[in-house]
Amino acid sequence: MRQGLKVSVAVPVGNAGPASDSFDACVRSLLELPPDEYEVIFADDGSTDGTRKRLDALAATRSNVRVLHLDRTGDPARGRNAALSVALGEFVFLMNAHDRLEPGALQRLFERAKETEADVLVGRLSGDGPVAAAFTRDRDRADLLRDRLLTAVTAHKLFRREFIETHQLRFADRALSEQAFVLRAYLSAKVIAVAAGHVVCHVAPSGEPEPGDWDLVAGLSAIMDIVEAQTEPGVQRDRIAAHFFRSVALRRLGPPFLGLPAERQELLYGHLKAITAARFPQTLDTHLPVHLRARAALLRTGDTKGIVDLATAAQGTRLDAELGDLRWEGHVLSLTLTAELVAADGTPMVFAADGDRVWWVPPSRVDRLDPALREITDAAEEVRMEVYVRHSETGEMHFLPVTGELRRLPVEGGVRLRASGDARFDVGTAAFGRPLDPGVWEVHVRMRGVNPARTRVMRPDKGFTSAGMMAEYPRRLVVPCWSDKGELSVCVEPRSFAESIALVSQAATVSAHDGAVFMSVPVPYVPPNGGPSAELVLRRVGGKTVVAPALIEPGEPGRFAGQLIAKLPSGRGGLTRGVWRPKLRMDGSLVDLRFAVETQRGRAVVRSLETPRPPTGWKRMVASLKRRYGML
Structure with missing residues (x-):
């Protein structure tokens, strides 16, 4: 091992796209790592879009960047395995080509792993999904079930390299290989620690297609092989098995099941029924949420219609x-x-x-539980x-x-x-x-x-x-x-005074009287100096623009908002009939306000940008005729 090399970062890459913003962000975040302490291993999966040449050029100028040239498989598992085989760091961190590493994150992870003597260090991630239950606090000695580590089963973790080699941990060439790898690591590790305080990596959607029905079942069966090989019969084994039964098998039989063609429903149901009979005994059901107990019971009895009825009843439950x-x-x-x-x-x-x-109380169509x-x-x-x-x-x-x-x-x-x-x-x-x-x-x-x-x-x-x-x-x-x-x-910390007003501007009010339109927009906070001068700029769909000065009245911080007040002329030379989009001008810049104003026949109303405007004038008349004579 090269002296002082702390972490090897393994990144499988396949046609990442030379003009991809997310891949650029990934590369930039990795190039910020000190080259004498970290190495980056890109495992290129036969890219044909210029990615390989770009990585080779990068490696030619960066001593800590290596590129592995692999034949095309379309599966990141092979690239991860190749990178693990040549990694030299004391620890290995796994991420994907469109993820972004947070500055300073690996140094914090390394220090925490050394402090806790962790074989596996689970770092906090950010992405589009819900926050994992494992990240409620730091843990020096995390427990698989108590600390809900099964909610964090992506490969984005810090693994001690000696631990990986001792247990010969590798990614299988099958569906759910990532979950299987992490589960084996969890069950083999002497110490698992959680670093919840800082985000380590911003995770992008994988973009990988959903596995086919048979591939899914084969991957789930492999996970159960790991569970049965590395746990003793009892509550721990049952709870782990119930987790994967719920999250992999039963999840496929929820409302999305209804959108599948009938022949696909039958095929998927048959595969899941077979693996349920073989690997998931009924004793697991007490560890399931109650609605999934019903789904499991219907699966075991071969009641396809009951599954459809239950999924139909569950649609929209929220x-x-x-x-x-x-x-x-x-x-x-x-x-x-x-x-x-x-x-x-x-x-x-x-x-x-x-x-x-x-x-x-189950739906009336599913009452046999x-x-x-x-x-x-x-x-x-x-x-x-x-x-x-x-x-x-x-x-x-x-x-x-x-x-x-x-x-x-x-x-x-x-x-x-x-x-x-x-x-x-x-x-x-x-x-x-x-x-x-x-x-x-x-x-x-x-x-x-x-x-x-x-x-x-x-x-x-x-x-x-x-x-x-x-x-x-x-x-x-x-x-x-x-x-x-x-x-x-x-x-x-809004970027400007004007933006702070725009954030709450949906609560604006307008009224029309005495030949003018009066507008009031909340102001969440007015600085002691009163803030810069302001103007409202309203542009009608079609091109006309009306500008009026605005007065800002302070409120009381934390109790009630101030308000921005403007008087705009109506009629010829002012706000004529139509829909107007307001902007706020401050310090020479224009900021969009988050509402529209509709004026007609001496009145004015605020319209939400989400609400379609009702038809007016001749459009309303045409719509009325269509309804009257059955043309709609």
């Missing part, structure tokens, strides 16, 4: 999160939330109850609401502290299960005690227990404050805001 209050408590934003499972029509799910005992498997008393006791924030650009996620309770609400026919609580959003400490990065952070809610689900927090009918607050550490503006779809986010 988590509904309601915002009860949004308020500033000092420099902390407090959110009062409730969350409850609802059916496709929006009605709350009702569970059967007898005293303290609770049962899931053993009552013992329908009981969810223990699961109902564990129902809890979790709140996390996700950066809209980087995908970085962090949980917020939540205090709450589960309430059983008696209704006709049973009880409803509603979780409620208060989440505290402190931008100075939300990133594991560190300040959050600037940008827009989406607010997400998920509920664990009976039927795990997640959702965004939507804007309620009643208004909430648009007031921002200057956080104390570090001192910067924080603004609660809503997307054009009505989803709650919080912007940390």
